[in-house]
Amino acid sequence: MRHHYRAAYAVALAVLGNAMDAEDVTQDSFVRAVERMDELREPERFKGWLLQIVRNRSRNYRSYRRLRTTRPLDTVTAAGSENPGADAERAELRGALESALGELSEVQREVVLLHDLEGWKHREIAQSLEISEGMSRQHLMAARRALRERLGGGLLKEYSND
Amino acid sequence: MTDERIDFSALDPTADGDRFEEKVERINAVVAPALAVRRASASVFGQVAGWWRPLLAAAAIAGVVSAATLALVEGPALESESEIGVAEAIGVPEQIAQWVRSEELPDPSELLIALEEPR
Structure with missing residues (x-):
């Protein structure tokens, strides 16, 4: 599980x-x-x-x-936290991410979350969603672009490219 | 840049290890009864599945041996008893039934006596 x-x-x-x-x-x-x-x-x-x-x-x-x-x-x-400041910051970021994700299509959300949150490869995503790998890449790029436009650089911490 | 990952750690349900373990425990508690039933069921069916072929083979051999033995040892006696039983059941005197089986013709006097015997 x-x-x-x-x-x-x-x-x-x-x-x-x-x-x-x-x-x-x-x-x-x-x-x-x-x-x-x-x-x-x-x-x-x-x-x-x-x-x-x-x-x-x-x-x-x-x-x-x-x-x-x-x-x-x-x-x-939520249990009582020892660091309410960090929790508030995290809650703010979570709200912003949820809001930005809401601007995407369902398939874009699924692709970007499976890829960037879960770490799946395009081959796995394509198989799960029954789309081509090329389409998976396109959805990922479009989703990332939209999220960055919506969130701006201030809220997003970027990882290095995989 | 669109080739860099978005940081979704704020939405990651596993980021808070303690809270995630609580969730896992809660799910485990809910599914535990169903899993227990499945394990018990799998165990019984697994044992049956493992034994049914040898048991079936043994039963088949026992059946063949029993049938052969019965046919050799008790077959003719059973057949005879069976024929007498049927003749008596439909009201034919035993003596007449024996004449029919032996294909001998009785004397008229013997036939008369046989017919007059109480059934």
């Missing part, structure tokens, strides 16, 4: 655009996957199967959320 958690979360976040909801749906999807394990005919395809469950449940949750006027109480509450 630890091995696949971040990829599952990235997919949920790409669909939902909200970190808290993405975590809830990710956890729910793991439970669902265990319950439906008998339906998995090819164990070597577990990752793709799991991510499809996450994708479907995220879309269902998104439709459900649109119909609701209030959000449910979050099951995960």
